[in-house]
Amino acid sequence: MPRAGAGRVDPPAVAFHHATKRFGSSIAVNDVSVAVEEGSFVTVIGSSGCGKTTLLKMVNALVMPDEGSVFVQGRATSELDPVELRRSVGYAIQGSVLFPHLTVEQNIAFVPSLLNKHDRRRTDAAVKKWMDLVDLPSTMRARYPAELSGGQAQRVGIARALAASPDILLMDEPFSAVDAITRSSLQDELKRIHERTGITVLFVTHDIDEAFYLGDRVLVMEAGRAVQYASPHDILSAPAVPFVDRLVAKRRAAYLS
Numbered sequence: 699m700p701r702a703g704a705g706r707v708d709p710p711a712v713a714f715h716h717a718t719k720r721f722g723s724s725i726a727v728n729d730v731s732v733a734v735e736e737g738s739f740v741t742v743i744g745s746s747g748c749g750k751t752t753l754l755k756m757v758n759a760l761v762m763p764d765e766g767s768v769f770v771q772g773r774a775t776s777e778l779d780p781v782e783l784r785r786s787v788g789y790a791i792q793g794s795v796l797f798p799h800l801t802v803e804q805n806i807a808f809v810p811s812l813l814n815k816h817d818r819r820r821t822d823a824a825v826k827k828w829m830d831l832v833d834l835p836s837t838m839r840a841r842y843p844a845e846l847s848g849g850q851a852q853r854v855g856i857a858r859a860l861a862a863s864p865d866i867l868l869m870d871e872p873f874s875a876v877d878a879i880t881r882s883s884l885q886d887e888l889k890r891i892h893e894r895t896g897i898t899v900l901f902v903t904h905d906i907d908e909a910f911y912l913g914d915r916v917l918v919m920e921a922g923r924a925v926q927y928a929s930p931h932d933i934l935s936a937p938a939v940p941f942v943d944r945l946v947a948k949r950r951a952a953y954l955s
């Protein structure tokens with residue numbers, strides 16, 4: 699979208715340009731060209747092993763494409779310092795990746811305290827804000843990860859990723875290890891955070907209902923290829939290939955009625 703008066707078009711938050719990644723003789727990501735607009739929520743879905751995680755890891759340069767390019771805010775990841783890149787790109791993954799020897803507060807404060815040059819007040823304010831946003835009671839501040847439930851640990855992981863104030867948040871099945879009720883409330887909270895902050899989210903999931911609920915665009919992958927990238931409505935009403943048709947067949951009646 700051109701910005702009013704600026705006369706220029708902002709680059710997408712993330713753009714894959716013919717991105718390909720091989721592991722030995724197999725192709726994990728095959729010639730993917732997709733642009734993720736700033737502020738959008740993109741869910742990535744597909745069968746196990748179809749390249750979702752590899753695609754995500756290309757955004758924060760944990761994986762570099764063998765062919766093609768990945769651009770973050772208009773700059774190729776190959777040209778960016780990975781440390782600088784990861785400052786603007788948060789990463790939250792399945793299960794708990796919290797520092798076990800740090801409290802909840804210290805886990806969430808980890809990046810803000812570096813960025814705020816150890817300014818205690820600003821860091822405290824950031825911790826409080828993000829704990830509130832993910833609905834973690836302040837009584838949890840002094841607990842260690844081993845003293846948390848799975849759902850609480852996931853909330854801390856999300857708060858920690860968000861507290862670094864990334865422009866882009868990568869999430870790889872972040873809710874897969876929790877029960878259905880916690881999952882549903884985490885989904886609602888994430889949706890709310892996305893609406894409030896305008897952050898760009900790329901979210902990998904196996905759960906098609908989660909993909910449709912959260913995503914304003916859904917990227918369907920099949921064997922390394924991006925086979926459809928469209929709104930949930932368009933995916934349901936006009937599946938681009940037989941694989942997508944099979945994927946959504948059972949949901950169509952429920953969603954489009």
Ligand SMILES: Nc1ncnc2c1ncn2[C@@H]1O[C@H](COP(=O)(O)OP(=O)(O)OP(=O)(O)O)[C@@H](O)[C@H]1O
Pocket residue numbers: 721724725726744745746747748749750751752753
């Ligand atoms: N470091 C690696 N070394 C070798 N092969 C890899 C590596 N990482 C991924 N692969 C392979 O690349 C393919 C894509 O893997 P990827 O993890 O991206 O898929 P995925 O869609 O995220 O899978 P899942 O849904 O099971 O997590 C798979 O065949 C996988 O075995």
